[in-house]
Amino acid sequence: MKEKFVLPEGMIYLDGNSLGPLPVGVEEVVSRMMRDQWGAHLIKGWNVDGWMAQPARVGDMVGRLIGAEPGSVVMGDTLSLKVYQALSAALQMRPERKVVLSDSGNFPTDLYMAEGLIRQLDAGHELRVVAPQEVSDAIDDSVAAVMITQVDYRTGRVHDMDAITAKAQAAGAVMIWDLAHSAGALPVDMAGSGAEFAVGCTYKYLNGGPGAPAFIYVRPDIVHDVDPALAGWLGHEAPFAFDLDYRPGAGIERMRVGTPPVIQLTALERALQVWDGVDMGDIRAASIALSEQFIAEVEVACPELTLASPRDASARGSQVSFHFEQGYAAMQALIARGVIGDFRAPDIMRFGFTPLYLDSDDISQAVDIMSEILRDRLWDAPEYTTRQRVT
Amino acid sequence: MKEKFVLPEGMIYLDGNSLGPLPVGVEEVVSRMMRDQWGAHLIKGWNVDGWMAQPARVGDMVGRLIGAEPGSVVMGDTLSLKVYQALSAALQMRPERKVVLSDSGNFPTDLYMAEGLIRQLDAGHELRVVAPQEVSDAIDDSVAAVMITQVDYRTGRVHDMDAITAKAQAAGAVMIWDLAHSAGALPVDMAGSGAEFAVGCTYKYLNGGPGAPAFIYVRPDIVHDVDPALAGWLGHEAPFAFDLDYRPGAGIERMRVGTPPVIQLTALERALQVWDGVDMGDIRAASIALSEQFIAEVEVACPELTLASPRDASARGSQVSFHFEQGYAAMQALIARGVIGDFRAPDIMRFGFTPLYLDSDDISQAVDIMSEILRDRLWDAPEYTTRQRVT
Numbered sequence: 038m039k040e041k042f043v044l045p046e047g048m049i050y051l052d053g054n055s056l057g058p059l060p061v062g063v064e065e066v067v068s069r070m071m072r073d074q075w076g077a078h079l080i081k082g083w084n085v086d087g088w089m090a091q092p093a094r095v096g097d098m099v100g101r102l103i104g105a106e107p108g109s110v111v112m113g114d115t116l117s118l119k120v121y122q123a124l125s126a127a128l129q130m131r132p133e134r135k136v137v138l139s140d141s142g143n144f145p146t147d148l149y150m151a152e153g154l155i156r157q158l159d160a161g162h163e164l165r166v167v168a169p170q171e172v173s174d175a176i177d178d179s180v181a182a183v184m185i186t187q188v189d190y191r192t193g194r195v196h197d198m199d200a201i202t203a204k205a206q207a208a209g210a211v212m213i214w215d216l217a218h219s220a221g222a223l224p225v226d227m228a229g230s231g232a233e234f235a236v237g238c239t240y241k242y243l244n245g246g247p248g249a250p251a252f253i254y255v256r257p258d259i260v261h262d263v264d265p266a267l268a269g270w271l272g273h274e275a276p277f278a279f280d281l282d283y284r285p286g287a288g289i290e291r292m293r294v295g296t297p298p299v300i301q302l303t304a305l306e307r308a309l310q311v312w313d314g315v316d317m318g319d320i321r322a323a324s325i326a327l328s329e330q331f332i333a334e335v336e337v338a339c340p341e342l343t344l345a346s347p348r349d350a351s352a353r354g355s356q357v358s359f360h361f362e363q364g365y366a367a368m369q370a371l372i373a374r375g376v377i378g379d380f381r382a383p384d385i386m387r388f389g390f391t392p393l394y395l396d397s398d399d400i401s402q403a404v405d406i407m408s409e410i411l412r413d414r415l416w417d418a419p420e421y422t423t424r425q426r427v428t
Numbered sequence: 429m430k431e432k433f434v435l436p437e438g439m440i441y442l443d444g445n446s447l448g449p450l451p452v453g454v455e456e457v458v459s460r461m462m463r464d465q466w467g468a469h470l471i472k473g474w475n476v477d478g479w480m481a482q483p484a485r486v487g488d489m490v491g492r493l494i495g496a497e498p499g500s501v502v503m504g505d506t507l508s509l510k511v512y513q514a515l516s517a518a519l520q521m522r523p524e525r526k527v528v529l530s531d532s533g534n535f536p537t538d539l540y541m542a543e544g545l546i547r548q549l550d551a552g553h554e555l556r557v558v559a560p561q562e563v564s565d566a567i568d569d570s571v572a573a574v575m576i577t578q579v580d581y582r583t584g585r586v587h588d589m590d591a592i593t594a595k596a597q598a599a600g601a602v603m604i605w606d607l608a609h610s611a612g613a614l615p616v617d618m619a620g621s622g623a624e625f626a627v628g629c630t631y632k633y634l635n636g637g638p639g640a641p642a643f644i645y646v647r648p649d650i651v652h653d654v655d656p657a658l659a660g661w662l663g664h665e666a667p668f669a670f671d672l673d674y675r676p677g678a679g680i681e682r683m684r685v686g687t688p689p690v691i692q693l694t695a696l697e698r699a700l701q702v703w704d705g706v707d708m709g710d711i712r713a714a715s716i717a718l719s720e721q722f723i724a725e726v727e728v729a730c731p732e733l734t735l736a737s738p739r740d741a742s743a744r745g746s747q748v749s750f751h752f753e754q755g756y757a758a759m760q761a762l763i764a765r766g767v768i769g770d771f772r773a774p775d776i777m778r779f780g781f782t783p784l785y786l787d788s789d790d791i792s793q794a795v796d797i798m799s800e801i802l803r804d805r806l807w808d809a810p811e812y813t814t815r816q817r818v819t
Contacts, residue, residue, distance in 0.1 A: 043467040052471045059467035067691070068459050075637055076434040076450040080443045080768060088638055114505060115686025117660035125548060141672060146661035146686065149674040153659030157516060158549065166672060240687065246466055247479055248689035268544030269508035270537035279773055281532060281557060283540040295506025295537065296631065298639035300458070301689050377471060382670055 042394045049403045051378045054389030057244030066307040088299045098309040104226035111289045116251040119236035121150045125266035127182035127211035134181035142169040142189035180210040188218035188354030193346040202232045222355035224317040245305035269294030323392030324355040338408035356389045369421035370410045376403045429784045440794045442769045445780030448635030457698040489700040495617035502680045507642040510627035512541045516657035518573035518602035525572035533560040533580035571601040579609035579745030584737040593623045613746035615708040636696035660685030714783030715746040729799035749778045760812035761801045767794045
C-alpha cells in the first residue's frame, strides 16, 4: 500500500494519528475539480458535479469504515462542532437530567465544547470529568449523556465501546462516541454498538488533509426526533424553497449546517478510495504487530522511556506513547532526523502506527535513531529544548 | 481585470453573487500547497507553512475590504455558524432582553440559526421578523439584537448600515450585520459603523470557491468580553497546553472553533490577491454603471419583466432582480444559452454584477439573449419548465 501515498524520502512518519500523509491522486483530483468543475461549470457545479450530495456520499464512505448503516453519516464542519451538535441533541433528549459525563483522557476540545454549551444553556448542567478507568462506575441515573473519545489521544487507551454503551443505556443516558483516533485505526461497529451518536475527524487515519471536514453519525431510528440546535439551511427539508421557517431535513441530512467545503471534500473523497477493499480487521492486526515490535524494541534500546500506553494490545489504539521528562526536546531531535512523532504535554512522546504506509523496517530504523538520540543526549541542544512548535 | 479569472468561452456570468469564478493562479497555488506543504512537510506544515496563523492572516485580507481594524476578523466554519456565534454572544450581552429582530429579506439560514438557538436556550426569546423597510421602526428597548443582512439576497435592497446601527445602539440593542452580499460588492466601513458584530461568506464576490470559509468580525473593544458559546480548542488561549478547562484566546482568536480548512483557506488566500490595489469605491461605481445599463436595456427589450430591485442605485447592492411569473423556466433557458443568473422562489430572476470580470458588452449581449427568449417564448419547453436544479 505504501505506493498509494506521497512519502518524503528519508522520513519515517509516525504521526498519521495527527495528520495523514497526502495520498497519491489527491492533488490531481483536486486540480481537476477546480479546473473542470468550479472553473468550467461555476454555479452549475452544485448540480452537474454532485457537490450538493457530496456530504452524504462521502459520509457513506466513512460509514463503511465505522460499521455504520448507509445513510447514517454525513460530513461537515469540524469535530468540535459535531461534538456540540451531538451533545446539544442528547441533552434535549434527556431534559430532566443534568450531568454530562466525560473523562480526563478526552481530547480537550470535546470538554471545551461541552463547557461552552453548558454555560450557554444556563440550565444547571454539570460537566463531570472522571479518570478514564472510572467512566463505567460513574454512570448513574443522573447522567444525561456519556461523551467520551474511544481512544485516548495521549495514551492510546481504548474504551470498551459495547460495554460502556450498554451501561450508559441501561442507566437511561445517551451515548456519544468520539472516533477521532478510531476511524481508520481499528474496527468499529457503530450499528452493533447501539450508541445514539458518534463523531470524528478525517485528517488523521483517513488522510483527508489539513482541515478535512468532520463526520457525525446518528442512529437511524432516532434521527427523525433530533431537533438540530445548529439549524442551518442545508439541514432544512427544502433548502431552496427559502422558507422563513425551519423544518429539519430527512434523516441524517438535518445534521448538515452550511455550505459544504467542496474542495476539502473532494480531497477527502479521493483519499478515502485508498480504503477500497481494505479490511479493518487486517489493518488492526498489522497495527498491533507494528506497535508490539515498537514497544519491545524501545524497551530494550531506550530504557529512559517508560510506557504510557496500555501494555495489552487489545486495550490500546493504533498509537504508542512513552513518558520521558525531556520528551519535548527528544521529539524535536527525532523530528530533525526524519522520525516524525509528536509531543503532548506534559511529558508524552506519541507515535502512531499506520500499516497502510509503515512496515517493520521503518519501526526498527525509528528505534535505532531514537536510541542514538537518548544514548548520546543529542536532545540536549538549544534548538530542541526551546519550545516553538504550535502542534 | 478579466484576465485574472478563468471564464468559460461563451459564458456571460451574472451569478458571481452566488459563486465567484475561479481566479487564475488558485489551481496552481492549491496544487503547490498539497505537494510542497502537506505532501512534503506533513504535520510540520502547521508550523513551517503558517497554517495555524492562516485564519487570522486571511481575516485581515477580508478585513481590509470591509473597513475592519487589523486583527478584528478571523476565518472559519460557515456563515450559518458565524451567525450563531455572533447571536449567541449578543444575547449573552443583553440577558434581560428577549427579542431578536430580523427581517423577511434576510437569508433564511440566518433566521433558521436564530430559531435553533432560541429553541435551544429555551429562555423565552422571540425571533421577530418584520418587512425590510420596517426594521428601523421596529427597534425598541425590548430588542436584544438586531440581526440583518445588509443587502437583500432577493431584491438587492441595501439597509443603511450607519443609521440602523445607530438606532439599534441608541435603543441598547447589539448590532449584527451579515455581509454575505456586501463584502467585495460595495464599500463597507465596519470600524466606522460602530456595530458589534459582522459575519459573511467568501465564495460570492470574494471568489474563494465552493464551500470557502466564512468570516466573523467583532468590534475590538468588546471582543475581550465575548464568552464564546462554540468554545473550540483553537479559540483557547493556549490550545497546545491541552488544559482540561477552557480559557478564551486573545481577541478575535477566541471566535475560532476547530481545525481550520487549510486547503480551502489556501484557495481563498490566493483568490483575495485579486483585490490588491483595488479600491472598493471604483468597484461600486463600475457595478452601478453595469446595473443601470442592465435595467435600462431590460426594460426596453423585455417588457414582461418587472423590476424587483430598488430603482435608486444607491439603495441597491451589486445585483438586479426582476419578477417574472415564468422566471424559473426563463432562467433555465438563459443558462442553456450561456447567460448564467439564478432563480429565487417564487418568481425572482436574479443577476449579479461583478465589474472585476464583466463589462458593458457582456451586459448588452445578455439582454439580447434574454429578449429573444422572451419574445419567442423559448422558455416554454419541458426541459426548462421542469424543476430540477438544487441551487
